[in-house]
Amino acid sequence: MPKSLDPIEILIRRLQRSAGLEQSELAELRTLQVDVADVARNEAISREGDRVEHCMLLVEGFLIRLQHTRGGKRQILSFYVPGDIPDLQTLHLPTMDHSLAAITPARLGRIPHKSIQELCNRNRRVADALWRETLIDAAVARTWVRCVGRLTARARVAHMLCELHARLDAVGLAKDPIRMPITQADFADAMSLSVVQINMTLRDLREEGLITVHKREMIVHDLVRLQYVAEFDPLYLHLDPAQRR
Amino acid sequence: MPKSLDPIEILIRRLQRSAGLEQSELAELRTLQVDVADVARNEAISREGDRVEHCMLLVEGFLIRLQHTRGGKRQILSFYVPGDIPDLQTLHLPTMDHSLAAITPARLGRIPHKSIQELCNRNRRVADALWRETLIDAAVARTWVRCVGRLTARARVAHMLCELHARLDAVGLAKDPIRMPITQADFADAMSLSVVQINMTLRDLREEGLITVHKREMIVHDLVRLQYVAEFDPLYLHLDPAQRR
DNA sequence: CGCTAGTTTGAAAAAACTCAATTGGCGTGG
């Protein structure tokens, strides 16, 4: 595990992206109690039905949210990149209605709900910033529905790549080549396609010169065209602070 | 439009379901500024890209959230039933990343963001109750992904019916026959299927004795079996107050 | 009574899946 920033600094950088917090508020954030923990690839962090009392701040690596069908099929509901808090919703819905797992080795900052709640009670602006994060998470899920439901295989795969690119770019991790150790099986379960379809679609996109995928790294050669193919509009990620009130 | 409760009382009933607010807090809720407005069937309430300054409390009728593809296909992202606030997320994300429309004549209570925000600033418990509502909305969207992505047509349709049943039941609207004026075209765009498929699937479910659909009303004859077919687990709706902390 | 929106049904076409086999890359143990 390479060296990495203090978890709280990553959180602060994330919230600063939109919330415009003041120094005193940042200082309060720094009082949050954080435990760092490393998890292995494919390790489950929490499961459907669990009651949890901590939030996980992702410091390094990739996590996924997922649900299963009775037949054992997986559906990945979102990817998480460093800076995200994939289970922030447990603050108010402590019973997990899906599972959380690492698809790469990952480093997490465990923050007790209690610690966050006390901070939220002291400071509404921090609370609102966190609320806003959960709303963006919801917006991503909604767009995922449209993607899986109404886009072609080709557009779906492109869309997922665009979203990952945009979100990694927002935390400074989209410098070519983009490290993206996600297997084609993961892509398949994310976009509700078969591995075969994912493989063929990636090949097509590669042959058209839009992307290169090699050794768990991706290079986007033509982002504009990729976004066009994906019918991708980054609005739903609410990354642009100008979109705020 | 038949007579209906005061919008705020509907909101209070909804929040009481889980938040356990005190009388003084309910009194504060009653100070919210609410404008009642009726909208016609198929009327758009807000569109992708709009910046809005009010939240819409649904008093009567059904609303949908939807997004479009370039090819003009629709994807319905959720249904809303009386008591819901479909655009509560605009409180912190005022730019709509999807559209909101009525699929039946509907009555809405328009509440200015400002009014809600002031209340939230005065009272954290109310703020948390509203935050929680937005989190449930997100949970519904996530489960929708699994439904659309990994369930068969049969299970998808059953799942949608189960969800509607559970949510209508939670507000006392699930007494047989259940009034559900949703066209098959709407169902199709919700579950990412064609109208043909919806029609056939409904026929199958009817012939198996699970449901009856007639004249915009539905009767569920065998909820347990319908839920089994749907792989439906109501956990994600977080309706059970015992699930709270 | 005719119109329209919505439902129902049939049949061909398209998209995506499953199954199966092969290839490639990489870490580990001999």
Added chain:
DNA sequence: CCACGCCAATTGAGTTTTTTCAAACTAGCG
């Protein structure tokens, strides 16, 4: 350092699911 083994990627081919297109039917409404 090489061989083995395993996981992931790739490719081919037949099958299944779902869609699309088209047409007929039905019920409510002016």
